[in-house]
Amino acid sequence: MLALGFAAGIPLPLTGFTLRQWMSESGISLAAIGLTALIGLAYAFKFLWSPVLDHAPPPFFRGLGRRRGWLATIQPLLAAAILALGFTDPASAAQVTVAIAVLVAFLSASQDIVVDAYRIEVLEERQQGYGLACYIWGYRGALLASNAGALAMAELAGWTAAFAMCAALVGIGFLAVLLGQEPEGRGVAATTWSQRVRAAVVDPFADFMRRRYWVAILGFVTLFKLGEALAGVMTAPFYRELGFSRLEVAAVSSVFGLVATLGGALAGGYVVAKLGTARALIVTGILQMLSNLMYVALAQAGHSMPMLWAQVGVENFTDGLADAAFVTYLSMLTSRAFTATQYALLSSLAAVPLRTLAGTSGWLAEGLGWSWFFVLTTLAALPAMAIMLFLLSRLPPREDAPQAEVVPIPDEVAR
Structure with a gap:
């Protein structure tokens, strides 16, 4: 749970404070920077596609099970999107930067859906409090890594290196998925998307x-x-x-x-x-x-x-x-x-x-x-x-x- 919480927390500053710091250094107007607040709407609307992740089999890594299979599918895509974000140039193509940031937010929100479901299902009731505490502390550690850590890396080696570092850190969650266990005895409920919503x-x-x-x-x-x-x-x-x-x-x-x-x-x-x-x-x-x-x-x-x-x-x-x-x-x-x-x-x-x-x-x-x-x-x-x-x-x-x-x-x- 600590590692999954860490992986879940990494993307948030990269579409928030860290991204705005980068855009302000690139000479982007305040009006345009303000509009980046809308990137986070993916987190607000994630309930719309959560039934799909809850019931549909993952397209890859099906041998890991439904929950871990989805995480193993989403996390490499998320790391790749973060890496791609670092290779954009807000000064010359801000639209491309924002578009990839929206993709990062979407994949991050999708990861949150599966991690929450995995935590609830894999832990016994008496372990839920401890598991949530581990998740939150991992999440907070990730906020430091992709906020203060990314700014420090950008100072030393540039913004591309900063985003590459954060993309690599998502791998901690991927490793936890590979080493973890799939929840047992949790069959897929026979409900439709509309019933889940x-x-x-x-x-x-x-x-x-x-x-x-x-x-x-x-x-x-x-x-x-x-x-x-x-x-x-x-x-x-x-x-x-x-x-x-x-x-x-x-x-x-x-x-x-x-x-x-x-x-x-x-x-x-x-x-x-x-x-x-x-x-x-x-x-x-x-x-x-x-x-x-x-x-x-x-x-x-x-x-x-x-x-x-x-x-x-x-x-x-x-x-x-x-x-x-x-x-x-x-x-x-x-x-x-x-x-x-x-x-x-x-x-x-x-x-x-x-x-x-x-x-x-x-x-x-x-x-x-x-x-x-x-x-x-x-x-x-x-x-x-x-x-x-x-x-x-x-x-x-x-x-x-x-x-x-x-x-x-x-x-x-x-x-």
């Missing part, structure tokens, strides 16, 4: 729509991270314009930023336990909103390493804080019969308008300038805060209610 999407969402204030809940989920999404798409060109080098960004934004996020998540669990979910959600939501003002302070300070450390530390720590309270409250709002499914579905559906709106961030940054743009990202959190107060007054959390364990993958740290 109904069970995975239609039924959970129909159940969700019967809940009180479901439109407000969906709006809250959609808008809660809007400010962070707008700002996150522009961080790479922002740091670049202020004169920070690749190695400075790698050390502070990637490595220290991940540590700050993990620290914030741990502290967030303590805050929820001490203050209760409602008050913790309000306090951490306000802190998360105000943390975007650190970008304004950095914009005014210019190339200042102490201010960069402060901005990254505050922004990532408060994000981790808010995530803990947000996940706790959201898991309470979902139906007990569809807890995990509704949570995943809501997150996917919310990603569509969130990434679409984030695609406008480049135009906004060009039109407003950095300082006013980041002021706008701070104000963008106000609608979600208003909806949150409405929901807390109408649907207050039961602090004594048993909570389902919902552990989100920390993809935000790879922006």
